[in-house]
Amino acid sequence: MSLRTAGSRDVITATTALLVLFLVGYPLIMLVVGSLSGPRPADAGSLGPRAYLALFQELGLLANSLKVAVGSTILAMTLGVSLAWVLARTNVPWAGALEQVVIIPFYLSALLGAVGWALLASPSKAGILNSLLMSWFHLEKAPFNVYSELGIIWVSGLHFAPFCFLFSIGALRSMEPSLEDSSRVLGGGTASTMIRITMPLILPAILGSSLLVFVLAMGQFGIPAVLGVSTGYHVVTTRIYELIIGFNPDYGVAAAMGVALFAFSALGVWLQIRILGSRKYTTVTGKGFRPRVIDVGGFRWVLFSLVIAYVIVAVVLPLGALLFASLQPYISTNIFNAKFTLANFHYILFEYPTTTLALFNTLLLAVGGATITLLLAGVLAWMLVRKRSALSRLIEVSIMIPVAIPGIVFSIGLLWAWIRAPLPIYGTIWILLLCYVTIFIPYGVRAVSASLHQIDQSLEECAIVIGASWQQVVRGILLPLLRPGLMAAWTLVFISIIKELSASALLYNSKTIVLSVAVFDLWIGSSLTYVAALALIEALVIFLVLWVTRRIVRAGAIL
Amino acid sequence: MHPFSIKRRQTIALGAALAVSTSTNLSHAQSSFDRAKLIEAARKEGKLVFYSTIPEEQNNEILKRFQKKYPFIDTSSFRATSGRLAARLDAEIAAGKVYGDVLQMGAFGRFIGYAKAGNFERFDTPEMAAYEPSMKDQGLWTVFRVSPILIAYSSERVADKDAPTSWADLTNPKFKGRVNLLDATSGGQQAHWYQVRQYLGPNYWKQVSSNGAVALSGANRAMDAVLTGEYDVAGHTYGYVVNSYLKKNAPIKQVIPKDGVPIMISPISILKGGPNPNAARLFVDWILSREGQIEIVDVMNDYSPRADAPSPKGLPPYKDLKILTPNSWESLANSEQEFGQEWTSLFVKKQ
Numbered sequence: 001m002s003l004r005t006a007g008s009r010d011v012i013t014a015t016t017a018l019l020v021l022f023l024v025g026y027p028l029i030m031l032v033v034g035s036l037s038g039p040r041p042a043d044a045g046s047l048g049p050r051a052y053l054a055l056f057q058e059l060g061l062l063a064n065s066l067k068v069a070v071g072s073t074i075l076a077m078t079l080g081v082s083l084a085w086v087l088a089r090t091n092v093p094w095a096g097a098l099e100q101v102v103i104i105p106f107y108l109s110a111l112l113g114a115v116g117w118a119l120l121a122s123p124s125k126a127g128i129l130n131s132l133l134m135s136w137f138h139l140e141k142a143p144f145n146v147y148s149e150l151g152i153i154w155v156s157g158l159h160f161a162p163f164c165f166l167f168s169i170g171a172l173r174s175m176e177p178s179l180e181d182s183s184r185v186l187g188g189g190t191a192s193t194m195i196r197i198t199m200p201l202i203l204p205a206i207l208g209s210s211l212l213v214f215v216l217a218m219g220q221f222g223i224p225a226v227l228g229v230s231t232g233y234h235v236v237t238t239r240i241y242e243l244i245i246g247f248n249p250d251y252g253v254a255a256a257m258g259v260a261l262f263a264f265s266a267l268g269v270w271l272q273i274r275i276l277g278s279r280k281y282t283t284v285t286g287k288g289f290r291p292r293v294i295d296v297g298g299f300r301w302v303l304f305s306l307v308i309a310y311v312i313v314a315v316v317l318p319l320g321a322l323l324f325a326s327l328q329p330y331i332s333t334n335i336f337n338a339k340f341t342l343a344n345f346h347y348i349l350f351e352y353p354t355t356t357l358a359l360f361n362t363l364l365l366a367v368g369g370a371t372i373t374l375l376l377a378g379v380l381a382w383m384l385v386r387k388r389s390a391l392s393r394l395i396e397v398s399i400m401i402p403v404a405i406p407g408i409v410f411s412i413g414l415l416w417a418w419i420r421a422p423l424p425i426y427g428t429i430w431i432l433l434l435c436y437v438t439i440f441i442p443y444g445v446r447a448v449s450a451s452l453h454q455i456d457q458s459l460e461e462c463a464i465v466i467g468a469s470w471q472q473v474v475r476g477i478l479l480p481l482l483r484p485g486l487m488a489a490w491t492l493v494f495i496s497i498i499k500e501l502s503a504s505a506l507l508y509n510s511k512t513i514v515l516s517v518a519v520f521d522l523w524i525g526s527s528l529t530y531v532a533a534l535a536l537i538e539a540l541v542i543f544l545v546l547w548v549t550r551r552i553v554r555a556g557a558i559l
Numbered sequence: 560m561h562p563f564s565i566k567r568r569q570t571i572a573l574g575a576a577l578a579v580s581t582s583t584n585l586s587h588a589q590s591s592f593d594r595a596k597l598i599e600a601a602r603k604e605g606k607l608v609f610y611s612t613i614p615e616e617q618n619n620e621i622l623k624r625f626q627k628k629y630p631f632i633d634t635s636s637f638r639a640t641s642g643r644l645a646a647r648l649d650a651e652i653a654a655g656k657v658y659g660d661v662l663q664m665g666a667f668g669r670f671i672g673y674a675k676a677g678n679f680e681r682f683d684t685p686e687m688a689a690y691e692p693s694m695k696d697q698g699l700w701t702v703f704r705v706s707p708i709l710i711a712y713s714s715e716r717v718a719d720k721d722a723p724t725s726w727a728d729l730t731n732p733k734f735k736g737r738v739n740l741l742d743a744t745s746g747g748q749q750a751h752w753y754q755v756r757q758y759l760g761p762n763y764w765k766q767v768s769s770n771g772a773v774a775l776s777g778a779n780r781a782m783d784a785v786l787t788g789e790y791d792v793a794g795h796t797y798g799y800v801v802n803s804y805l806k807k808n809a810p811i812k813q814v815i816p817k818d819g820v821p822i823m824i825s826p827i828s829i830l831k832g833g834p835n836p837n838a839a840r841l842f843v844d845w846i847l848s849r850e851g852q853i854e855i856v857d858v859m860n861d862y863s864p865r866a867d868a869p870s871p872k873g874l875p876p877y878k879d880l881k882i883l884t885p886n887s888w889e890s891l892a893n894s895e896q897e898f899g900q901e902w903t904s905l906f907v908k909k910q
Contacts, residue, residue, distance in 0.1 A: 040649060119787070126788040229742065230773050232907035245642020246744055248896050251649070330809035331783045343807070353619045412646060419654045427658050506647055509608070510619070510636045518615070524640060525614025527804065528783045 009470040013387070016379040017395050023438040024401045027413030028262070031405070034416060035255035051256035058239060058257070065235040068152055068224065069217035075157025076217075077210050079310065080164025081202075085194065088172040090296045092303045099169070100546070102307070103491075104315045106162035107539040108322075109499045109516060110222035111523065115531070116318030117155045118226060119325060119333055121146035128321060128333045152227050156220060158314045160213045166492050167209035170451045170485035171202040177292035190294060205450035207272050212403060212446055215265045219406035221502075236261065237406045244408055251412065258409030265404035266397050273396065319539075326532035344533040355534065357511075358518040359541065361429065362498055365514060367545070369436040370494040374486065376437065377444025377493075382478070384445065385452045386460075399442040407439075407502030414438065415506050429512040435503045440493045447492055451485025452478075487553060494549075495542055515541075592685055594844065600837035602631050607838040609636040610659035610830070612644055612666075617799075617858050624854045625845055632838050641666035641746060648830075652678055657832040660839035663703075663825060666746035668892040670826055674699055680829040682840050686847040693888065694864040700828040703846050704861040707880065708751045708821045710814040711793040711801050713785050725818040726755055729767050729794050736771035737791040739781045743774070743902040747823040751795055752898055753891045754821035754883040764905055767794070774906035785811065797823075798874050799860035805873075815875070819883040824864075 036047045083102050087095045105113060118127075123145035125131040130142035145151060179201065183193040199206070221237045228238060236257060243254040296303065325331055327340045348355055380399070384392050402410055414435050418426055425431045455478070463473045479486070501516045508517050515538050522531045607625075611618050615638060622634040637647065641664050651657045662679075664670045673679060674696065681698045695701040710729075712722050723729060729738050741748040755763055773790070775781045778800045781793045786809055801813040827846060829839045845851040852868040855861070860871040870876045885891045 040653075122787070122789055124789060126784075225776075229776055230907075232903075242744070244646055245640060246899070248899055249642065249645065249649075251646070330804060330807045331786045333787045352616065354615055412650070415647060415650050416654075419650055419656060426656075505639055505643055508637070510638070521615040521638070523779075524777060525616070525779065527779055527807075529807075 012470075013379055013383045014391070016376055017383060017391055020376060020380060020441055021395065021398055023434070024398050024441070027410060027417040027438070028259075028401050028405075030416040031255045031258055031409065031413040034251055034412070035253075035259050037252055039250040039252050051250075051252035052260070054250075054253045055256055055260060058236065061234055061236045061239050064149070064233070065218050065237070067149065068156060068235055069214050071153035072156035072160060072217045073210055073214040075153065076160035076164050076213050077206070079157070079161035079314075080209070081168045081199075081206060083161070083307065083310065084165045084168035084172055085198070086303050086307060088169050089198070089292070090294050090300060090303060092296075092300045092307065094304075098307055098311070100543075101311055101315060102165060103162035103495075104319065104539070104543070105158055106166075106495055107542045108318070108535060109501065109519065110156075110159050110220055111226060111501075112322065112519070112531070112535045113159045113318060114155050114223045114226035115528065116321045117146045117151070119321040120144075120317055121151065122333075123147060126333055128324070128335055129317075131333065131335075147227050147231050149233060152224050152233070155227065156217055156223050158318075159223065160217060161314065163213055163216075163492070164209045166488045167212075167447060167450055168202055168205050170447065170488040171205035171454065172198075173484040180292060190296060201454075204453040207275060208446045208450050211265075211268050211272055212443070215268065215400070215404050218261060218265075219404065221406065221408060237408070240406055241408055244412065254409055255412065258405040258413070261406065262401055262404040265400050269397050269400050273393070319536075322532040322536060325528055326536055328529055331528045344529045345537075348530060348533045348537060352518075352522075352530070352534075354513055354518045354521070355537075358513045358515045361432075361512055362515040363541070363545065365429070365432055365436060366494050366497040369433055369440070369497045370490050372433075373437050373440050373444045373493050374448070374490050377441055377448050377489065378482075378486070380441070380445045381448035381452050385449050386457060395445075399445050402439045403442045407500075410439070411435075411503040411506050414503055418507075426507075427509060431507050432504060432512060432514065435507060436497045436500060439500065439503060440496050443492050443496060444489050447489035448482065448485055451482050455481050483553075487550070490549070491546060494545070498538065498542055592683065597837060597841055597844070598629070601629070601835075601841040604835040604838045605631060605633060606835050607632050607634045607842055608658060608660045608834065609634060609638075609663070609842070610644060610648065610661065611636055611638045611663040612641050613638065613663065613859070620858045621846075621855065624858070625842060625851075628845060628850075629841065632841070640744075641669060642744065645669050648673075648678075652676075655832070657830050658834065659830050660833035660835045661827060661842050662830050663827045665823075665825065667750065667824065667826070667888070668746070668895040670700070670828075671889070671892040674828065678831055680831045680833075680836065680839075682829050682843060684840075684844040684847060686844060689849070689865045689867065690847070691864070693884075694824070695826075700826040701843075701847055702824040702864050703827045703852070704825045704855055704859055705864055705877075706747070706797050706799070706823045706825070706859075706861045707815070707874065707882075708747060708823060709796050709798060709801065710816055711782065711785065711796045711811050712814065713788070713791050713810060714812045715810040716788065716791050719812070722812065723792060723814060723816075725816045726759060726763070727818055729772065729792070730763070730770050732770065734770060734792055738767070738770070738772040738794045739784055739790040739792070740767075740772055740774045740794045740906055741778060741781060742776050742906070743899045744776065745778075745795075747778075747797070748774075748795055748902070749895065749898045750823045750885070750891060751821045752902065753894055754885050755819075757886060758819055758883045764901070768905035772906060774902065782811065797861075798871055802860050802873060813873075815880065817881075819881045821883045824888070825861075 035051050036049065086092050087099050120129045121127045121144035123130065123142045125134060127142060127144065130144055133139060133143050146155065180193050180197050183197045188196065219237060221241060224233065224235045224238050225241065228234065240254045240257050243250050324335065326344050329339055329341045329343060332338065380395055384396055418431055425434065459477050460473050463477055468476065499516055501520055504514050504517050505520060508514060519531060519534050519538065522534055609622060613621065618636055618638050622636060626632060626634055637659065644664060648659065662673070679699050683698045687695060687697065687701055690701050710723055721733065723734065728734065752764060772794060775784060778796055782796060782800055782804055784790050785793050798813070801811060804811050827843060829836065829843060833839055846855065849865060849867050852863040852865050856863050856868055856871050862871060862877050
């Protein structure tokens, strides 16, 4: 490898690494300082471990958080990985269309997902499903109660399933089939090949995404807030929310909880490095290949029905409930005596003063933010997978900061950090872009490195031996091979930015308002019929942008 | 009989005094107040940043009407729930960089906290003379809207003859498990708790709790839950919330409780160190003027503390209401913690 090539490459990776370390480290430092201070940010004079000692009173909440996180991660992984395998690797009918449909629940914010399920399964005739089942089967009691621990796990699991799906499908697509072929030649059936060969090969993607989902489920707020509040069911994050925006704020304890949760997931990252470190996952080598689509025969219709069942439960029901709500003159779950109107959509599109501006700002930030995030994440992922060093291990742990610290706490850290910075961006739209990149870098890095794990390093080495520059290697070898993974990662970050609320709601102003804040505003100060209408418009916009992006990418104009 | 209405009469008398300009306080304010000069100074700044907890739509409308009067001021706002707004403002104050000019906040206790901590800029306008003493801390903050707290019920599931007519009715066994309230993060619910407790006795809320009432988050969610049938009675709502649902012909009816109406007050103030202090003064001067108050009553459907402003649509004149005025707004503001603990133990039903 020529010195010049290695030199420019190392400068790029090191600069990116330091930049990202600063972006995620600076707010963390502010939070650590805050956690050692008094209840208010102005109390910085009295440093001490007060807030950490207070954490021991909240251990019961940690148990609730763990139950919800473990339960929803298992549900999300089971659904997400199975769906990805069926749609990427079997000849199930209409796989292409279904692939777009199964991620639709992810278009909705967690809050709206919870609202959809509250409309369906509120424990009386007020829940649409309960009301239907009670009248069909003459039941005395409502069969479902979504205002429960199980309800929270169910809705969270469904919410995170598309997340796991997007992670695994990239890895399943960039997999050379020769190992699976060997298994089959040696007499392994479809099922045994899948369990013994395919699944272990996409283990990095599975572990990477399950760790992310677990940590995100620990840090989630919207679902337990909507479904737990009336029954007094608290998790760590709903308590943190009270500590920050409740009647008696204590930023110190909130910051300490965030820092403690980060320490907790740093442990998870360390475990993951240990598990993955001992094996090799290279399946994409120099030989040409196309991932084999397995002919499952008549069984494909069984698989198809299972996917459709998922689509009905996870997509049609909650979206249908929201659509029904958005078409009512005022909120009602009485589907036997419904009055339909387009008044809510008319109001949101033509009368609500914020919709157009929020739509414009959101698209600008989400397209720009996802692209910048992916550029940085691509470089970091390459460094994590190809160049193991002290710096890369530090990056691997640090990029968990924005994921592991619950959004509402990390946002306070971002606020404390950037309000003091000499950059004149506070109060402008650029502060939002900066925060989105900071918050979603981990998603990008994890999603890209999941695919990069599988590409044989010898491909890059060959190119460099014959005189290619690193830039040529990236453009000629890595980008084409990583394309499915990159597309999935961009989608993931794009959707996540559109849905981001915690940081947006602290840092926006009326000129930089985004859709997630506009929806939340309606949630706070308006009827559910308007909330549902704007949330569905938001989902439609996500769908259209992704559709257009796929067309462009397929036409080869990008990548 | 009702301290507020008596004081209101005094206010009217004060208004009469204004005509002959006998009050020393007033003549002082008048001599030092030069609106034309203020308008020029505000024009030079050309901008105003409003920190507020008013819902987006109404907030935008208020700024629009201010801009109609003073089109050379480009307004923008940061609006959020009281807690989020406080989190941002606390951080700005701690960093010594305040980006907002004018503050309006639903949580009265927190608002008063900023006044005590010296975060507000003093400003006197002759308009403040029209506000009686319990509605202001002269020059520091002034209440610009008064929201009556009401009851609403589903007219589909509750017949008019069975409907609640008073706060006492919420303890009636026929409403067992059918009433919702707001959770402890609501500043309005705190005012409601304090005032009703003062007039109906310390056991009142315990009785409402044993009658199975449940706290939800936000007046709109509580009303939605009455429409879907999860509950039949909203035990804490506002005229403007009911009106927005009535506009859509929702089967809701409002009750002005015959045992008295608690009120929530919303003060406004100028933030110390904000970027546009003169535009801030001009905005506060406008919002407290009769002209500004007519706009506020029209947009918010709340009462004005000014005697010379009209009543909101669909509600009787203020003097006809039996207002449950708190013995002290100061101790109401200081009751946050006690309220939070009692409320959570009473109305968050454990699984």
